[in-house]
Amino acid sequence: MAEDDAIFDPSLKKKKKKKKTSFDIDAALAEGNTENDSAPANDADNKESAAAGEDQDDGNVDIDLDFTKAKKKKKKKPFTAEDLDSVDNKIEIPQEGSGDVDGGVDDSFDLELDFSLSKKKKKTKKPKNLDDLIAETEEKDEDQENVDENSTQWVNSDRDYTYDELLNRAFEIMRDKNPDMAAGKKQKFVMRPPQVVKIGAKKTSFANFTEICKMLHRQPKHLLDFLLAELGTSGSVDGNSQLIIKGRFQQKQIENVLRRYIKEYVTCHTCRSPDTILQKDTRLFFLQCETCGSRCSVASIKSGFQAVTSKRAAIRAKTA
Amino acid sequence: MSIQNLNTFDPFADASKGADDDVQDGLVHIRIQQRNGRKTLTTVQGLSKEYDLKKIVRACKKEFACNGTVIEHPEYGEVLQLQGDQRENICQWLTKAGLAKPDQLKVHGF
Numbered sequence: 001m002a003e004d005d006a007i008f009d010p011s012l013k014k015k016k017k018k019k020k021t022s023f024d025i026d027a028a029l030a031e032g033n034t035e036n037d038s039a040p041a042n043d044a045d046n047k048e049s050a051a052a053g054e055d056q057d058d059g060n061v062d063i064d065l066d067f068t069k070a071k072k073k074k075k076k077k078p079f080t081a082e083d084l085d086s087v088d089n090k091i092e093i094p095q096e097g098s099g100d101v102d103g104g105v106d107d108s109f110d111l112e113l114d115f116s117l118s119k120k121k122k123k124t125k126k127p128k129n130l131d132d133l134i135a136e137t138e139e140k141d142e143d144q145e146n147v148d149e150n151s152t153q154w155v156n157s158d159r160d161y162t163y164d165e166l167l168n169r170a171f172e173i174m175r176d177k178n179p180d181m182a183a184g185k186k187q188k189f190v191m192r193p194p195q196v197v198k199i200g201a202k203k204t205s206f207a208n209f210t211e212i213c214k215m216l217h218r219q220p221k222h223l224l225d226f227l228l229a230e231l232g233t234s235g236s237v238d239g240n241s242q243l244i245i246k247g248r249f250q251q252k253q254i255e256n257v258l259r260r261y262i263k264e265y266v267t268c269h270t271c272r273s274p275d276t277i278l279q280k281d282t283r284l285f286f287l288q289c290e291t292c293g294s295r296c297s298v299a300s301i302k303s304g305f306q307a308v309t310s311k312r313a314a315i316r317a318k319t320a
Numbered sequence: 321m322s323i324q325n326l327n328t329f330d331p332f333a334d335a336s337k338g339a340d341d342d343v344q345d346g347l348v349h350i351r352i353q354q355r356n357g358r359k360t361l362t363t364v365q366g367l368s369k370e371y372d373l374k375k376i377v378r379a380c381k382k383e384f385a386c387n388g389t390v391i392e393h394p395e396y397g398e399v400l401q402l403q404g405d406q407r408e409n410i411c412q413w414l415t416k417a418g419l420a421k422p423d424q425l426k427v428h429g430f
């Protein structure tokens with residue numbers, strides 16, 4: 001035990017180093033301790049654990065409570081203090097660079113290693129009393145109800161965890177620890193749907209246009225320009241602060257365009273936080289993120305070529 | 321081996337991208353406009369000047385079974401105009417014909 005702890009304690013850097021130099025050994029260690037798939041030698045382990053699991057089903061409540069109350073406190077502290085922290089740090093690094101998806105291979109290894117280590121810690125204690133361990137994880141589930149069941153399913157089962165489960169788990173822990181972080185649920189910030197009403201046969205009203213502008217913290221003119229350019233039409237805001245657009249549009253269509261607007265001009269291109277400011281700087285628009293501080297230029301709105309759709313005779317009459 | 325200066329990295333690769341090996345540079349904007357009633361119009365702006373738009377429109381008309389024309393615009397150059405919502409069709413066709421890459425196509429509209 002003491003040896004193992006000595007290996008786990010060192011900080012991230014050391015883990016990373018270890019990964020590169022002796023990943024196989026680590027993995028083998030971790031796998032050897034977890035109930036694993038391929039190795040036939042583990043069959044015995046599996047049976048044992050299965051048997052232990054059955055036993056545990058019966059006497060679960062009485063026996064475990066005896067152990068865990070004393071044990072849990074000891075065990076839980078190192079787990080939350082070190083491992084969760086290290087997980088946090090690990091995730092934050094790719095998140096800052098926003099390359100967490102692209103750099104999949106490397107990160108996944110980091111994550112895997114991280115978890116195998118944290119798991120190993122639990123599992124190394126397993127030989128002592130499996131019941132205890134299972135009870136502990138169960139209790140943890142009860143404690144942290146906000147942790148998705150999905151991500152912790154593998155904790156109790158024989159099967160190996162998948163990458164997605166680990167990733168989910170990491171993000172859940174991250175969210176639990178930093179409820180105000182933008183990378184969590186906040187990035188899907190709630191938008192009120194646009195209220196789109198037909199006006200006669202040829203016009204459409206976007207009733208809560210101004211309200212949506214306020215919600216997005218954008219100048220109505222900017223959104224107006226974008227909408228009209230994308231829809232290839234004309235329109236204006238009337239006295240009731242609703243937008244009247246020429247042409248017939250459904251709510252779904254306006255929503256589509258709005259979504260594109262938000263993607264391009266509202267959410268940060270780096271961290272996707274909606275907490276951004278749009279600044280005009282020497283004819284270019286820049287999106288300044290208040291969360292991560294990134295600043296990037298965004299495309300200017302151009303309506304481009306507009307085909308003549310009205311009656312040519314009417315135009316001629318106007319211009320002549 | 322790893323000396324930076326010996327690498328054959330062209331820092332201006334981005335600037336001259338597309339100029340040598342393929343003709344289309346810059347974005348092709350594909351837009352839709354409503355006409356009277358349910359009718360719509362698709363415009364394709366930004367195709368390379370090297371292309372013969374007349375030929376393209378002829379092929380498109382046949383392929384999509386729609387009418388179309390080429391409009392000369394003082395600012396935007398030659399613009400392809402097709403009847404109906406041909407945005408999907410034209411994207412696929414341009415890509416298949418090798419006239420533009422998918423990332424060069426910018427589809428606007430609802």
Ligand SMILES: [Zn+2]
Nearest residue numbers: 268271289292
């Ligand atoms: Zn950001």
